[in-house]
Amino acid sequence: MHLLRNGVKNYEWGSPHAIPQFLGDRRNGSPVAEVWIGTHPLSPSYALDGDGNEKPLTDVAGDLPFMVKLLAAERPLSLQVHPSRSLAEIGFAREEEAGIPLDAPHRVYKDTNHKPEMVYALTTFDSLIGFRPSAEILRVLGPLNTPLSQSLSDELRADPGFASIVRLIERLLTDDIDPAEVHQIVGAARTLGSLGMDIKRAYQTAVEIAEHHPDDIGVVISLMLNRMTLQPGEAAYLETGVIHAHLSGMCLEVMANSDNVLRAGLTSKHIDTAGLVAALNSGMARVARVTPDFIDYDTEVFSPSGGGFALAVTQISHAAPEGVELVRSEGSVLICTGGEVQVTTEAGDKVTLGRGESLYLSPEDRGATVLGLGEVAQAYVPPSRALRSRLVDVV
Known part of the structure; x- marks a missing residue:
């Protein structure tokens, strides 16, 4: 197990208080929009050992196929669409050949990955998602x-x-x-x-x-788009090609390991109209609330088909004095979303997490169990035989 130090994004639409309060940090008045947890090269996490030394998470986990973001919006995000894998591969190659730096303001494709994503609400969360009929x-x-x-x-x-x-x-x-x-x-x-x-x-x-x-x-x-409100503990899945804009609230986003975004407005950033129109390929409102499956009484799993990722949310209380076993996986990211818990492995390793703290569980961290009073969210790649959550269209 490795505690993680994660990158922070201070975009203008962020909240000056939501994420700092969640992390227990002092507020300086600047908007904090996102915390990236994963191995994306634009903002990779760092793994800490027991002595406080750190190294890139890629040295421990390789390139994770998913990424987790803690997101807090006080102003609307840009209207945007995420491309399919084929569009991402073509677009990335084209911009690489043109010599456009990855951090250039007009760069659209930062990698070759598609970007389906799932939103898990930590507060009441409002979004515009998909076209109305x-x-x-x-x-x-x-x-x-x-x-x-x-x-x-x-x-x-x-x-x-x-x-x-x-x-x-x-x-x-x-x-x-x-x-x-x-x-x-x-x-x-x-x-x-x-x-x-x-x-x-x-x-x-x-x-x-x-x-x-x-x-x-x-x-x-915006008049042409569905407005969806998620209450804490609810989730929605966005396939690639769905136009959307998050409006307000705090959530966890689990997504493919990508930062490819095509924008259509509500932003000062670059807008690629032709690319965005080409990416709109998902019908009227191919977006769905995700109905979770339960593991025993303590864990619910949000696992949309086609996403390539899942999120298991576990409640820990004194009703389970011996702890709750986490989902077994070939490497996962765990973030404490409330309270304080202790994670223990079969080998006897122990790590304590407070709200906002995160760690990486490697395939060798077998039999991981969580104890205490709180909630943890675990992102991982589900096995191919795993059950998939039922999706319910918004219209």
């Missing part, structure tokens, strides 16, 4: 009665369906749309909301996002 988008746009909303409605009504929605997104991202037209839509949404008219929180969402990005065309795009 055409009929619902038309219901949203119709009452706004602005020139832009009417134009979008006319186009979609003439040819409804996923392909037409993607064409609308492409048009919004490529046309030179006056910010005043965005302001008109936000004003109409605000007025309708004050009259008690809203359709599945579409108008509320546009008004909330406009407080942070008043001129951004992403505000208009």
